[in-house]
Amino acid sequence: MFQFAARKHVLWTVAPFGSSPYVWDAFDCVRRWANWILFGLIIDIQCVGVHRQSDDNAQQQQQKQQQQATMLTMIVASVLALLLSIAIWWTVANFGSALRYAGKLGGPRAYPLVGNGLLFINKTPAEFLQLLGRLIVQYGKCLRVWLGTQLIVLVTDPKDIEVLLSSPKYIDKSSEYDFIRPWLGEGLLISSGRKWQTHRKIITPTFHFKILEQFVEIFDQQGHTFVDILRLFAKSGETFDVFPLVTLCALDVICESAMGTKVNAQMNSESDYVKAVKEITNLIQLRIYDFVIRYEFFFRFSANRRRQRKALAILHGYTDSVIRARRQELNEGLAKGKDDHEDSVGMKKRMAFLDMLLQATVDGRPLTDREIREEVDTFMFEGHDTTTSAISFMLLSLAKNPEVQQRAFNEVRNIVGDDRKQPVTMTMLNDMHYMDLVIKETLRLYPSVPLFGRKMLQNTEINGKIFPAGSNVVMLPFFLGRDADLFPNPEKFDPERFSVETSAEKTNPYQYVPFSAGPRNCIGQKFAVAELKSLVSKVLRNYELLPPEEPHEETFIAELILRPEHGVPIRVKPRVY
Numbered sequence: 016m017f018q019f020a021a022r023k024h025v026l027w028t029v030a031p032f033g034s035s036p037y038v039w040d041a042f043d044c045v046r047r048w049a050n051w052i053l054f055g056l057i058i059d060i061q062c063v064g065v066h067r068q069s070d071d072n073a074q075q076q077q078q079k080q081q082q083q084a085t086m087l088t089m090i091v092a093s094v095l096a097l098l099l100s101i102a103i104w105w106t107v108a109n110f111g112s113a114l115r116y117a118g119k120l121g122g123p124r125a126y127p128l129v130g131n132g133l134l135f136i137n138k139t140p141a142e143f144l145q146l147l148g149r150l151i152v153q154y155g156k157c158l159r160v161w162l163g164t165q166l167i168v169l170v171t172d173p174k175d176i177e178v179l180l181s182s183p184k185y186i187d188k189s190s191e192y193d194f195i196r197p198w199l200g201e202g203l204l205i206s207s208g209r210k211w212q213t214h215r216k217i218i219t220p221t222f223h224f225k226i227l228e229q230f231v232e233i234f235d236q237q238g239h240t241f242v243d244i245l246r247l248f249a250k251s252g253e254t255f256d257v258f259p260l261v262t263l264c265a266l267d268v269i270c271e272s273a274m275g276t277k278v279n280a281q282m283n284s285e286s287d288y289v290k291a292v293k294e295i296t297n298l299i300q301l302r303i304y305d306f307v308i309r310y311e312f313f314f315r316f317s318a319n320r321r322r323q324r325k326a327l328a329i330l331h332g333y334t335d336s337v338i339r340a341r342r343q344e345l346n347e348g349l350a351k352g353k354d355d356h357e358d359s360v361g362m363k364k365r366m367a368f369l370d371m372l373l374q375a376t377v378d379g380r381p382l383t384d385r386e387i388r389e390e391v392d393t394f395m396f397e398g399h400d401t402t403t404s405a406i407s408f409m410l411l412s413l414a415k416n417p418e419v420q421q422r423a424f425n426e427v428r429n430i431v432g433d434d435r436k437q438p439v440t441m442t443m444l445n446d447m448h449y450m451d452l453v454i455k456e457t458l459r460l461y462p463s464v465p466l467f468g469r470k471m472l473q474n475t476e477i478n479g480k481i482f483p484a485g486s487n488v489v490m491l492p493f494f495l496g497r498d499a500d501l502f503p504n505p506e507k508f509d510p511e512r513f514s515v516e517t518s519a520e521k522t523n524p525y526q527y528v529p530f531s532a533g534p535r536n537c538i539g540q541k542f543a544v545a546e547l548k549s550l551v552s553k554v555l556r557n558y559e560l561l562p563p564e565e566p567h568e569e570t571f572i573a574e575l576i577l578r579p580e581h582g583v584p585i586r587v588k589p590r591v592y
């Protein structure tokens with residue numbers, strides 16, 4: 016009897032899935048499944064009362080034992096069935112609308128629990144990005160993918176992106192940002208609601224162009240060190256990976272701009288702070304692509320958690336100590352009635368972002384040390400990885416396109432002159448218009464932030480489609496920039512496509528969003544563009560950029576930033592003029 020019931024369980028459990036063409040998407044199928052199991056459970060419970068009489072004592076004893084065993088098995092089976100039913104009702108309660116509406120968005124066939132995980136299994140991070148590209152071609156510019164139980168909606172239609180980015184309703188970040196939360200806390204990149212609103216308001220003035228002017232000196236000095244380091248490669252003429260060198264330079268720039276301190280990463284890449292930044296970014300990459308430790312529950316029990324804790328102790332410890340020291344200096348200066356931003360001879364000192372945050376108030380109160388740390392760490396993260404990616408790919412693009420490089424160099428030479436030691440000013444950077452086009456074209460093909468996401472808090476209708484509550488909606492500038500419908504001949508590196516004469520008004524501004532757009536756009540855009548121009552112009556004034564000796568295949572890893580899978584190989588030789 017029990018065997019029969021158990022076999023029926025298996026059949027009933029499988030049958031509703033087998034008969035459904037769109038397994039995950041069929042909400043009704045899950046409901047049917049639950050009903051069948053409940054029905055099976057009732058039969059199981061009824062059969063507990065079935066027993067037979069016998070005169071033979073030994074036989075009776077044996078039968079009794081058998082009955083007890085059967086009863087026990089049935090009780091266990093019933094409890095399991097009950098738990099399964101509860102799990103199904105929980106799934107329906109939590110994923111009900113996701114299952115119902117996700118089915119209406121196109122996408123590859125998904126399976127219970129693993130979703131589309133099997134498609135991605137054994138894929139390297141670079142293959143993962145290529146696979147997303149193929150899915151977009153196959154299923155269109157808005158499709159859904161299940162990564163395990165996480166629903167992702169991929170969007171590359173500028174019309175959908177316009178609705179998502181321009182509205183203040185969709186400002187909550189998707190689940191991927193949780194991986195970086197331990198470092199950045201509730202800083203501007205991740206926070207939402209009123210906290211984000213008030214902090215965005217007080218931080219916006221710190222990126223005013225008048226304030227940015229004072230950072231140009233930092234760009235110039237760190238650029239000088241960078242160019243010195245390249246001298247070795249110019250001498251040997253060998254192909255080298257420029258990405259790690261740019262990373263260190265960008266770290267130096269942002270550290271001095273954000274905290275007013277020098278980590279000297281370019282001169283000492285083995286310092287604890289620099290190694291901790293590297294460690295934490297590696298861990299973020301690991302979590303994005305590992306389907307087990309994506310889940311906080313499993314991450315907590317992995318060795319990576321310890322690595323993260325160790326790196327965070329160094330990163331937070333450093334920022335905390337700088338904040339404490341600067342706050343003390345500020346208080347002492349105020350007590351002596353002296354302007355803290357004057358040095359001993361009364362000259363105005365440069366203010367770091369941190370100094371401005373120390374003086375800011377929210378609802379009439381100063382920011383706490385913790386709030387300041389979160390914002391400073393956010394600048395440290397957003398301000399070095401993104402610019403590293405952009406500068407590296409810009410150098411590579413110039414190396415591979417000598418005509419563009421010559422034109423960019425001519426512009427720089429006309430503006431700055433022939434003295435290689437002449438520091439570049441903000442006015443000079445603002446006059447580099449062709450360089451603006453080169454930056455735009457670089458970010459079209461190599462957007463530093465290849466994808467960014469929003470969490471849908473409720474079912475949301477956008478251009479006739481319903482984006483289910485709880486889904487992570489991911490917009491992909493990487494594929495927008497390579498879409499031939501939006502950018503004809505997309506493989507060609509052609510800065511002119513962004514010139515006012517050819518592009519203005521013809522394009523939808525939401526088809527080109529490397530800095531995002533709308534209320535949650537990149538607050539550091541002007542800082543980034545100035546840094547890029549400063550550093551790249553410095554390199555061009557000293558070196559001619561050449562492509563790698565051996566042709567190399569370009570493959571990318573999309574994390575929170577775009578990374579090259581095999582580095583960014585270039586060569587340099589001294590520029591003669």
Ligand code: HEM
Binds near residue numbers: 205397401
């Ligand atoms: C080429 C360089 C850069 C690129 C391509 C870039 C791109 C972006 C993008 C796409 C976003 C939106 C992300 C999202 O919606 O999730 C963003 C946000 C942000 N960026 Fe940048 N960024 C760059 C450099 C910088 C720099 C240098 C800083 C700071 C010094 C910075 C600070 C921020 C901050 C704080 C946010 C969050 C803004 C908010 O949510 O209100 N970025 N950036």
